[in-house]
Amino acid sequence: MNTILKFFRSSLGKKYVMAVTGILLFGFVVVHMLGNLQIFLGADVINGYAAFLKSKPGLLWFARIGLLSLVALHIGSAIQLSIENRAARPVPYGENRNAGASYSSRTMLMSGLIVLAFLIYHLLHFTVAVPGVNLLAQSADFPNANFLELQDAHGHQDVFRMLVLGFSNIWVSGFYIVGMALLCMHLSHGVSSLFQSLGIKHGCCGKCIDRFAFAFAIIIFAGNSSIPIAVLLGYGN
DSSP, rough: OOHHHHHSSSHHHHHHHHHHHHHHHHHHHHHHHHHHHGGOOOOHHHHHHHHHHTTTTHHHHHHHHHHHHHHOOOOOOOHHHHHHHHHHHSSSSSSTTTTTTTHHHHHHHHHHHHHHHHHHIIIIISSSSHHHHHHGGGGGGBBTTOOOGGTTTTTBBBBBHHHHHHHSSHHHHHHHHHHHHHHHHHHHHHHHHHHHHOOOOHHHHHHHHHHHHHHHHHHHHHHHHHHHHHHTTTTTO
């Protein structure tokens, strides 16, 4: 047990924690995007999907707690590694050693913290439906902007209408698109570096992994951003 704890407290152990939690979080982002894209299949489809998830409260809360735990482990390991790296190099380099590093790799910690802030806003906006946050989504036909009160003809929560109302405000949609761009920039480098942490990325294989990570980041950005853009262009109104 002491050997295991010692390993996970080491720099290598923290890198493995970041890699494994990163893989799981990446999988969640993909599944979450596919679920949200059902808005383009109509209100009945996405509302039925949401009703199915809410019919499994135990599984839903297990997934939520698991997701928050993964985020905490991922960010906590990143912060600890950053502190250790700074402590190991208290005096700055006399020359720029970041010349070969990409912008996303040099801003991973900062973009990760911004993505965390974006995630918190997303939960307050749509999941918890905090009134102060939802004021941004007020409209003439729904002045109180309480998403939890919306119901469709089947008595299910009207997630379709919730998304349309939430993204009808250009500032809210703009914030989501910017947040998604930062998330995908983080994913692009993160997916690539996790293979390196696991000792898989090397040689020509490394270039393929980098291209794979970049391509998937673009796909995720396009998929998630398509929803607020479509709403702003009139979809669902």
